[in-house]
Amino acid sequence: MKVSVLTFGEVADIVNASSFDLKDVEDTDTLKQLLEDKFPRLKETRYAVAVDKKIVNQNVTLEDASIVALLPPFSGG
Amino acid sequence: MKVSVLTFGEVADIVNASSFDLKDVEDTDTLKQLLEDKFPRLKETRYAVAVDKKIVNQNVTLEDASIVALLPPFSGG
């Protein structure tokens, strides 16, 4: 089981990549924990999580080929 | 003593002139009465009166060279 991770803005700067794959990550909380352990600056950064283009506000179980996006505050316009 | 009268829109249609002078008209009420007697359709028409470019809501005494404008409802834009 493999998920794709997309990052943007400041989050992409911190993890130093705009997309990568992760194997065997059960849910979004696990994914966040994993990345925050590896990139401690993420803990101090505000970001939302979208799964398959929908923002999720609670822990969500991931499936094979899920696309998880980490979205810092928007600043378009 | 002479005043200038300016008319616009429907009022100009009714009096069939866009500007003319009137002699010895004491105040705006007299002026309106004079014109409404001559052009009865004016009585059924809504219009405001401006003296020297300011809308007046009461009877105003006219002076020599006063400019009186008869203004139907605005429809610019």
Added chain:
Amino acid sequence: MPDKKPKDIFIEGPVNPQFISDSIAQHSTKTSIGAHSIFLGQVRNDVINGNEVTAIDYTAYREMCLEKMQAIREEIFAKYPLTCMHIHHSLGKVKAGEISLFVFTSSAHRKAAIDSCEEVVERIKAELPVWGKEIFDDSSYQWKKNNIN
């Protein structure tokens, strides 16, 4: 009485889209601007009693308009933190589909530009002595009535 001669707002005939883009482009040197709000009034081909409006012929009490517009301009600048404001209104014939009113406000942040633009449009419609004669396809006409909110 203001010392300064009031700015003219009237143009003969329709507002050309090219004039609008030139006006926008002239603001690229004003780099403190973050937001522009533009309102355009376009002549509709309303059908009234079976007759179609083909054009509106605008007349104005020019001197009173310019004095009133100058007062509105001063009140709007006192109320909103604007960088600039431009107003152009047609006189004479404007055909259906053509533009007769162009209101353009600019500010650092969007709220002032948006709110002032709307307020200026409402005030122009309610307070400027301008009249539109709706000309029908059979050459008859009627005097337009504004829908004042």
Added chain:
Amino acid sequence: MPDKKPKDIFIEGPVNPQFISDSIAQHSTKTSIGAHSIFLGQVRNDVINGNEVTAIDYTAYREMCLEKMQAIREEIFAKYPLTCMHIHHSLGKVKAGEISLFVFTSSAHRKAAIDSCEEVVERIKAELPVWGKEIFDDSSYQWKKNNIN
């Protein structure tokens, strides 16, 4: 899921004023339109800690933006009697003084055009996953923060 592919809103680089006037001119055949409302976002050269913003470099989560924009479009058309609505947002570098957002709504009467334009601007700023990187004159940068009302 809508059957129709969502309309693209993104353009590479700034919105050209000529593009805006072409877009306005294309509406002259839609003679049921009486009012256009346009919002333009322009890049400001803010000074932050002594450094001047020379440009904003925009990136977006494109697929999510287009899906979200399609939903906003449907909600706005359900709420307001609009004739049309056009949205264009820049991606990549837009220099100070250049335009990065163009929102354009049209309707028979002014209220729908004005209110929907403002609502769409607010929703774009709050809901579209787009990020602006403010680039300073010394080549350093910071991620822009929107002022959401």
